[in-house]
Amino acid sequence: MKEVSFRKFLILTAIAILLLFTNLIPAVNIFKNIYMSIVFPVARLAYYPEYGYKNISERIASIRNIYKENMKLKNKVNKYKEEYKDFELIKKRLDYYKGILGYEREVAPSLMPARVMFHAPENYFTQFTVSRGENDGVSKDDAVVYFNEYDWVLAGRVGRVYENYSSVVLITSHAFRCGARLESGDRGVIEGRNGWLLNMNYISPDARVDKGDRVYTSKTGGVIPGNLLIGTVIDVDVLDFSKGQVAEVMPAVYPQNAEVVYIICN
């Protein structure tokens, strides 16, 4: 007769009964649910290996499909990014032309684009030739402007007019003068220096002039329309009382860089 250990039997029975009663503890049930959610798929795989295989192979196929779709979408995104760059360029141009049209409506009903045809090196700071002339309605001393994305900027005035082209006296020229005003309203006269900077002369001694003040054309000149941006004050010199203050002005845009300018025909 085989020996049966009574003690062993009691111990195992006690453990088994304890195991049974652990089902009453909520924490054990929570653990069991988590555990079964992991184990059950494995059990299902053991019971139905062909379904498990099918499941796994379907998942692998879907991963491949997802990868392919991802690559397609990435290519599309890159293509759209390129198209967006073109769109941005077109939009910039559009805004530029809108600005032109807006100015035309508000200030200068007769705004004529003109291409810079010729710019001699010896006249680099003084003048260039544009593609509009008498036949297009251009007159001497007509203002010539340039659109700088945000503002209309004075480039110069028409000097000599020929049939189909004209010469433009640039604001950087020593021969160029026009009435100007500061943001504060104080007036002066802008004069070119045949260089990169301009002088604003005859500012009243009591005028408040600060570095960074913007300078605009004033309407008092009669020829050049008012409110055209000229540049920014970079330095101020107070001379004796008879001459007032002189400001050094940096042009907002150098007309030397322009390819297309606009003539405001009177």
Place this chain on the structure above:
Amino acid sequence: MQLIITIILGFLLQLLSFRYFSYQGIGVNVMLILTIEVALVKGGDRGGLFGFIGGIIEDMFFFGVIGERTIIRLLLGYAAGWIGDKFKAHSFLLQFMLVFISVILQAAFIFAVRTLFRYPVISHKNILITAAVNGVVAPLIYTAVKKTNAG
């Protein structure tokens, strides 16, 4: 070590039998039969231990109350060992009867425990046929256990 290997093989065989050799809930409960046969061959201690460990593994692997199979297999193992000592263990009729009654007792115990713990219970409308099928398979497993000295 032999015990562990037997438990693992029995468990795998159980998975296969339920998957491929069951019909409308009628299947061979390999682990239960092994518990009885190991108890008949090697005594109540071994049979009880086999039932205990096998029961824990099945409780952890399958849905149900933790400990339901553990306790019933443990008791059946010891009981089979005691009966095997009293009567001729190699008798096919004894094996058939033991397994037949064990299947019914296990089903009843699990039903009672699950009802007590408010767990879903499975239908046992074919319990007698299941018990009979298991009883018929029992002598084959007894021969295998005896020859291989499994458990």
